[in-house]
Amino acid sequence: MSFIAETQRAVKWYPPAYDIRIEDQPIPQLQEPDDAIVKVTLAGLCGSDLHIYRGHGGVESPIICGHEFVGEIISLGKSFHYGVTGRPEGYAELKVGDKVIAPFTVSCRECHSRCVHSTLFGSPSLPGGQAQYVRVPKAGGTLFKVDSITSLLPPSESGRGLEDSSLLLLADILPTGVFAAIQALQHPRIAPFVQGTPFPYNGYIPSGLLAENPVPLPQEDRSLTVAVVGLGPVGICATVSLLDMLTDLRRTSALQYRVVAIDPTEARRSKMQSVFAAISEPTDAGSFVVASIEEGKEVISQWTDSLGCNVVLEVVGNNSALTLAYDLIRPFGLISSVGVHSSPPVPYTGKQLYDKNVSFDFGRCPVRATLPFAAKLLLKRQDIFGGVGEEASLVDKIVGIEEAKEVYEEFDKGRCGKVLFNPWK
Amino acid sequence: MSFIAETQRAVKWYPPAYDIRIEDQPIPQLQEPDDAIVKVTLAGLCGSDLHIYRGHGGVESPIICGHEFVGEIISLGKSFHYGVTGRPEGYAELKVGDKVIAPFTVSCRECHSRCVHSTLFGSPSLPGGQAQYVRVPKAGGTLFKVDSITSLLPPSESGRGLEDSSLLLLADILPTGVFAAIQALQHPRIAPFVQGTPFPYNGYIPSGLLAENPVPLPQEDRSLTVAVVGLGPVGICATVSLLDMLTDLRRTSALQYRVVAIDPTEARRSKMQSVFAAISEPTDAGSFVVASIEEGKEVISQWTDSLGCNVVLEVVGNNSALTLAYDLIRPFGLISSVGVHSSPPVPYTGKQLYDKNVSFDFGRCPVRATLPFAAKLLLKRQDIFGGVGEEASLVDKIVGIEEAKEVYEEFDKGRCGKVLFNPWK
Missing domain, CATH: 3.40.50.720 (NAD(P)-binding Rossmann-like Domain)
Known part of the structure; x- marks a missing residue:
């Protein structure tokens, strides 16, 4: 068992606007049986974070920012225990230690298409991913196992790992x-x-009403x-x-x-x-x-x-x-x-x-439903989705979380492209 | 050759609002090779006529009203002459004497779906159908032969005629x-x-990107x-x-x-x-x-x-x-x-x-593309689309064109349902 501190570092936004602080925060704990706690390895800064940053999000109290993150499961609620049935496959499959991508919204996968529980990470309803640890509700529906992507690689490349900086693009933007x-x-x-x-x-054509055959x-x-x-x-x-x-x-x-x-x-x-x-x-x-x-x-x-x-x-x-x-x-x-x-x-x-x-x-992408398609495109296009800081890379740079205040400013002014935070650096 | 007077009776709207007059107007003539002149047997009063009536249509000069009519072709332009090829079938098929329905907009049928020439009858661009005669542009694409509907009837009913008051519902509302x-x-x-x-x-799914089979x-x-x-x-x-x-x-x-x-x-x-x-x-x-x-x-x-x-x-x-x-x-x-x-x-x-x-x-129905589907439903549901003034009929009554001013008022105040004008009564 590894030692876990009682507090973590997290990027917090304070109202009314432009006020980013990197602070010590309590480490989130399991609250519901469907929860997972994820240790974040990389978190993204997204254009839509700027809505809140600039004070346009209608948010009135401080929040932990960010809705893009990849990481590792360190704790799972009771719904993941052996013998629970009739739930999405994630409740049977996810294990502590699994590497996962968190789509930017919670998705129960127990309703169709755009989840009715679609809560956004980094919003007043749910602390975000620009932190060392995150609580993920409905985690058996929400989290996407990295294994299920790398298993799609052809056998000749099955040893090839995908960088976290590439996987992170599956949390939202791709x-x-x-x-x-x-x-x-x-x-x-x-x-x-x-x-x-x-x-x-x-698409659907009324069967009793078939008209002239279409030219x-x-x-x-x-x-x-x-x-x-x-x-x-x-x-x-x-x-x-x-x-x-x-x-x-x-x-x-x-x-x-x-x-x-x-x-x-x-x-x-x-x-x-x-x-x-x-x-x-x-x-x-x-x-x-x-x-x-x-x-x-x-x-x-x-x-x-x-x-x-x-x-x-x-x-x-x-x-x-x-x-x-x-x-x-x-x-x-x-x-x-x-x-x-x-x-x-x-x-x-x-x-x-x-x-x-x-x-x-x-509106918002039903991300959990779209993620498998995006994963195939990510694999196919590692030339652009695979690198950091190269001419055709989507990710501009990776910085330590302590630099978040400066990077938010830089990003807000259009002086950098997509930036990722390493919360352990 | 039948005698045709030089003027006709037509319902005209005058700005700014609520001003309907029944007037003598010149009988429209062929202007373009694709034109037809239709002698109107019935014209409809539609809820959307009230936009212009109330002065909400942004119309600034008098117009002949109405975008729903059925009638008979009395004259066709040069595009309908024998030997013209490469045009929609209407240019070869339509004949003087044919009974036709005019969709509420001009449809060339030479572009896909919603016609780019989609001009509305009864608008500043095109005199409408609440009149004895109407000029129909792009008539070989626009007009719908009543024969092509009645030919859909089962043989046992092939002698059954459809009332004009029923066919008129195919001009717009159905x-x-x-x-x-x-x-x-x-x-x-x-x-x-x-x-x-x-x-x-x-619908379309990227073939190279097929994800997990859908449940x-x-x-x-x-x-x-x-x-x-x-x-x-x-x-x-x-x-x-x-x-x-x-x-x-x-x-x-x-x-x-x-x-x-x-x-x-x-x-x-x-x-x-x-x-x-x-x-x-x-x-x-x-x-x-x-x-x-x-x-x-x-x-x-x-x-x-x-x-x-x-x-x-x-x-x-x-x-x-x-x-x-x-x-x-x-x-x-x-x-x-x-x-x-x-x-x-x-x-x-x-x-x-x-x-x-x-x-x-x-927006507006691409009516020419939808009309064949509506025609089948019209045939199937003569119980509601076939009568006039009955409890389940869509058409409330048929009145002479000279009563148009009073009927517009009545309709505007919600005191009657759908009314049709007989321009010869």
């Missing part, structure tokens, strides 16, 4: 990117391009134009996910695609370019452009004869991004929004939404 | 109702209930709760369409459903009850309730243990309805909105939409 892309390609207004049959012949969409109608708005780490993950799916679709269908990835910040566009250079497959003839806002508008207008694009992946989380997304899409288009939005009213009139037949999918 | 329902059941956030597999396993949803997770908000004629059509689809699904799957149809107006609830009594199939065990707003909230709360419903079909078109829809749905739910909204900003903050993972599909 599943969120996969989610933004997949919910767009599955949407009934976009599925015609993907499946090649016109609306409404993609397959002609080649010239299978050109899908997508804009990604926001090229922070999640936006890059969304773009990589989307391009992977579109390339996949081109293998077996006549789909054509054109993607423009838009951000006003030069450094972010430059990172996106480096990532694209690392992943682009020369056999693929889809179009991809990285652009400023003005350039992006111009490109879409040229590509679509001023009609607008079919899909916007909105990965920013403010009203400028929502307004831009509206301006960019064509009638019957979709805005797949995973940006974390705050208190201002959304910038649309009902008439605008009606007249343009706009569809929206807002 | 396809719009079908659309509201089908786009909801096809949505990736709702498809799990319909298909029985969890998100994201309904089929257990029976208790296949209970779909739907609210219809607004029981005007379109809301009733949406409810009938939805119930038809849900009954269809129950035949082949374990889907359970509960539907609450909500309207604050007693007369509308009463009509909905009569329609439901006419269509309900005693073999089906889904739940259906008609409710006031407060009753509706209470029912959903009871049914879902305060969680909220999965889908709201919003068939009103104002901010009270949008607010109610938000309050009624659970996280990861869908608001399928076909209400015609006007200039106020929508009543949501970004935080509300993010936190609840709300999806929306806004």
Whole structure:
């Protein structure tokens, strides 16, 4: 039995804003039978942490920050004891000592899709992961065993370990990117391009009401134009996910695609370019452009004869991004929004939404359901999801937890990319 | 050749509001090769006509009203001449003398799904159908031959004619109702209930990234709760369409459903009850309730243990309805909105939409694509879509066009249901 101190170091945010302190805190204890205590090996700083940091999160008391972490289970509640049945497999499978990824929200896995218990780590309801230890509720549903990812590696690589800095991307940003892309390609207004049959012949069709057989969409109608708005780490993950799916679709269908990835910040566009250079497959003839806002508008207008694009992946989380997304899409288009939005009213009139037949999918990724897909992409793309501080890496650097105050400032001002905290350094 | 007068009678609206006049107008002429001139036999008065009537449509000059009409082709442009190829079949098939339904918008059928030429009849861009004659642009794509509906009748009934008052429901309200329902059941956030597999396993899945096989949803997770908000004629059509689809699904799957149809107006609830009594199939065990707003909230709360419903079909078109829809749905739910909204900003903050993972599909039905489905439902449900003025009929009465001013007033004040104009009476 290893010695465990009574207190731990943790990153705390104090209201009203911009006040980060690294403090001694009690080590969390098991409270419920479904709980696990995880010793954190790495925790991420995420763009959406800045909502709270800047005081836009509506949070009024101090909290332990962070919703991205990987670590090791050091303690499990009674639900994990031998003989408990009828629960998600995690309650039988997880053991003390297991290496795990915590999705950014609690997921019971006892309800469908987006968990009704979806509590966010690093919120007033649940202390976060920028700490040495974290209590994980509903842990048998929530935690994802790292073993189940590395077992997917081909036998020739089965000895290869995945770095914690890579695994950490599965806590939030890569599943969120996969989610933004997949919910767009599955949407009934976009599925015609993907499946090649016109609306409404993609999905459930009333069996007693079968109408004329659908005429397959002609080649010239299978050109899908997508804009990604926001090229922070999640936006890059969304773009990589989307391009992977579109390339996949081109293998077996006549789909054509054109993607423009838009951000006003030069450094972010430059990172996106480096990532694209690392992943682009020369056999693929889809179009991809990285652009400023003005350039992006111009490109879409040229590509679509001023009609607008079919899909916007909105990965920013403010009203400028929502307004831009509206301006960019064509009638019957979709805005797949995973940006974390705050208190201002959304910038649309009902008439605008009606007249343009706009569809929206807002909100948080059902991360536990999406994580297995993201894990496969993580394995496939270790060139970008595997390194730290390289030109095409998503992770910029790893710092000790004691540097958190400075790093929050730096990140808030756009002076660094994605940063991870080692809580033991 | 029949004698045609130089002028016709038409219903005109004058700004700023509430000013309806029945006037002599020039008979429209062919302007483009794709045009048809249709002699109107019946025209509908629709709830969305009231937006213009009340001065909420942003219209600043007089217009000929109406976007629902059936009639007979009296003249066709050059695109319909023998030998023209490569166009939608209508250009080869339509003939002078054909009985036709005009969907409420122009649809070229040369682009996919929601037509980019989607011009609304009875708008500043295009004179409407509450008149003796109408010019129909892109007529080979737009007009729907009545023959193609009656040919769907079983041989034993092939002699049965469909009344114009029934066919007119295919111009807008029945396809719009079908659309509201089908786009909801096809949505990736709702498809799990319909298909029985969890998100994201309904629709496109990246082939290289197949994750763990999905566990089929257990029976208790296949209970779909739907609210219809607004029981005007379109809301009733949406409810009938939805119930038809849900009954269809129950035949082949374990889907359970509960539907609450909500309207604050007693007369509308009463009509909905009569329609439901006419269509309900005693073999089906889904739940259906008609409710006031407060009753509706209470029912959903009871049914879902305060969680909220999965889908709201919003068939009103104002901010009270949008607010109610938000309050009624659970996280990861869908608001399928076909209400015609006007200039106020929508009543949501970004935080509300993010936190609840709300999806929306806004806007106008791609009516030409949905019309064949609606036609089958029309044939199947002549008990409600076939009569005029009966307890379960959707059409309340047919009046002469000269009575339009009084009828607009009556309809605006909720003193009558759906009214049709006979422009020759």
